[in-house]
Amino acid sequence: MALIDARGIPADQTSVDRLAAEGLDYRVVDTEDSARLTAFQRAMARGFLGGDPTEAVLAEGAPTVRSRRGIGVYERGADSGALPVATIDSWVTPLTIPGGEIDMWAISGVTVAGTHRRRGIARSLLEGELRAAADSGVAVAGLTVSEATIYGRYGFGAAVPVSHFTVDVRRAGWAGPVPPGRVEYVERERLAEELSAVHERARTTRAGQVPGWAARWAGLGGLASNESDRDKVRGVRYLDAEGEVRGVLSFALSERGDSFRFSLHVRLLVGETPEAVAALWRFAVQHDLVDEVTADLRPVDDPLPWLVTDPRGVVQVVHDHGWLRILDLPTALMARRYSAPIDTILRVEDALGFTAGTWRLRVDEAGAATVEAGEEGSEPDITFDVSALSALYVGGVRAAALHGASRIDASPASVVALDRAFAAFPAPSLDIWY
Ligand SMILES: CC(C)(COP(=O)(O)OP(=O)(O)OC[C@H]1O[C@@H](n2cnc3c(N)ncnc32)[C@H](O)[C@@H]1OP(=O)(O)O)[C@@H](O)C(=O)NCCC(=O)NCCS
Known part of the structure; x- marks a missing residue:
């Protein structure tokens, strides 16, 4: 199946409105405009505490930036050469999962200028990406992180330890x-x-x-x-x-x-x-x-x-290395194969709403899953936040560890069943940064 070209997906309106209220202009960067492209690249280098990129470095980086959906946040009225005060970029890529692949909304280049930090700009960027991904039908988002304390609040889980x-x-x-x-x-x-x-x-x-x-x-x-x-x-x-x-x-x-x-x-x-x-x-x-x-x-x-x-x-x-965030729970869970059968009711908490609810997950002897919305009032066997479910998703994290850390609320028998079903062989891994 052809991957979605993220560049054609418009800026998320909720984040546009939220940042406009702060006098900031949030938009998809026109990377065919060389002044805007250079400003975007320079802002990203500054955001990651790198040196100002030389002509050669800009030229080498340009095809990558152009192949992605770049979002810049600008002071209102800034001219086309002005550096954005925040950046993020994304693209849709295959993610290997047990038994196959799923399309993943990859996120990178998250920076906020030192002059604009802790005003909620990163939150608007991240939530904007997740809404854009979900609206375009992509079931999972992923990133690799500079700090492990930033992304759990958006529902990401550290799914691929290395x-x-x-x-x-x-x-x-x-x-x-x-x-x-x-x-x-x-x-x-x-x-x-x-x-x-x-x-x-x-x-x-x-x-x-x-x-x-x-x-x-x-x-x-x-x-x-x-x-x-x-x-x-x-x-x-x-x-x-x-x-x-x-x-x-x-x-x-x-x-x-x-x-x-x-x-x-x-x-x-x-x-x-x-x-x-x-x-x-x-x-x-x-x-x-x-x-x-x-x-x-x-x-x-x-x-x-x-x-x-x-x-x-x-x-x-x-x-920790690979972080994942489930956006469409039935699509994500049905896409992978499982190591053991399970029939269980999940209650998922999700502050951003994408996956919140009660779900029945059934895995047959062959490892194929069906997921249905749980019936009204049905008692869950397993209750967790989407960040814990996302950590489990590709089978690289043991349910027992999350249960031991109170990130999963379930009986010991349900934890064993979850662990057996989700664990993957060989161990998931991720050998590049993205
Ligand atoms: C990380 C960064 C993008 C945060 O930007 P920001 O606009 O200051 O963040 P926000 O004001 O939107 O904060 C959103 C939330 O994240 C938290 N947060 C922000 N930066 C954090 C950090 N470095 N560590 C832990 N928590 C952080 C905030 O406390 C806030 O929490 P809350 O919403 O629960 O109250 C920014 O500091 C930055 O550009 N850092 C350098 C580049 C980098 O490391 N990028 C991340 C690449 S993976």
Whole structure:
């Protein structure tokens, strides 16, 4: 099914009216107008505390901004070159879910100028995006976040935890297989292409993943002008015994003091087969002159601790990364497959109203769901906020953890049933920022 082009969707009228009352003009940015495009890009760079973008950086970023629905908030009467005081951008993209994909309203670039903070502008931006998404029939919204405390209030849940690894390679050693294929270097000019191609095939095998885009691959492959250390980026790929490319690793080495000993930082390791993942980990942790390997945004069930001789040489820290927000509950819940049958009544609280109500969720033996509005007055088995349901949605968060934190109100038996139904294999993951 063709994805909706978010650029054609008008600015949300409720947010237009709310911000107009503050003397602010909230609108979809005409990114074909180069003065407005540049102002939008500069505002976003300032909002994320970056330097003022050079001509080269603006030119590299332009296709991405143009491919999205940019919203700017302007002081009323500001001329076309004026920087917006707030920005947000969005696009509709596939999200891998257990058993398939669903269209997701991806949100990025949320900034409010330091001069305009804590006046409710971010709230208007976020609520405006969620209404625009729901009005256009998109059942789920998603984002990756700079701070984990901002988005729960809008109904987002931290649905896709990931791992950060720090490996003391001398202690860790190697106990994994020696894969039958070969690892070879890839020139930086080709690395982005290789990352993109393998990621595009691998992303459908784990819930939580979304596709990248050209500038994301260029950045991870060391071609972005706004990165002063880009020359340090190197890449290798893994070809299986038949000579097919099955995995790609982008990494950077940095010297530790003047010791001629190095840290190897994994920028992206993507493999379509366990063999490819193991081969690329082996390349990293067995690299000569390297004492330490670091990597972030790895799956929580990454095999790394099991590939080494001493798992205590691998420090794994799990943290939030992918945040999701269900907007259309029946569509979202019926789109995925489940791991066990369940027949339960959910009561969902949703301050923004999208999913509020009582719902009957039934999953059959084959893992397919039906959802109906609950009958008037029916007693729920499970009561939770949409942020908790959204955290559970792709099966990367255990119901037991949310229940233990009082985020789910249910009997122990209902929690077990919910947990068994929603848990996904393999563990959901998300290996890029968006
Ligand atoms: C985060 C940011 C967008 C917030 O903008 P803002 O207009 O000041 O936020 P609002 O006034 O609309 O606040 C909305 C709510 O979020 C809360 N909030 C805002 N910023 C917050 C933060 N950094 N941490 C925790 N809560 C925050 C407010 O307290 C308010 O809560 P309430 O509605 O429950 O009372 C802004 O500080 C910013 O641009 N930061 C730098 C860029 C960034 O981190 N962007 C987020 C990218 S994921």
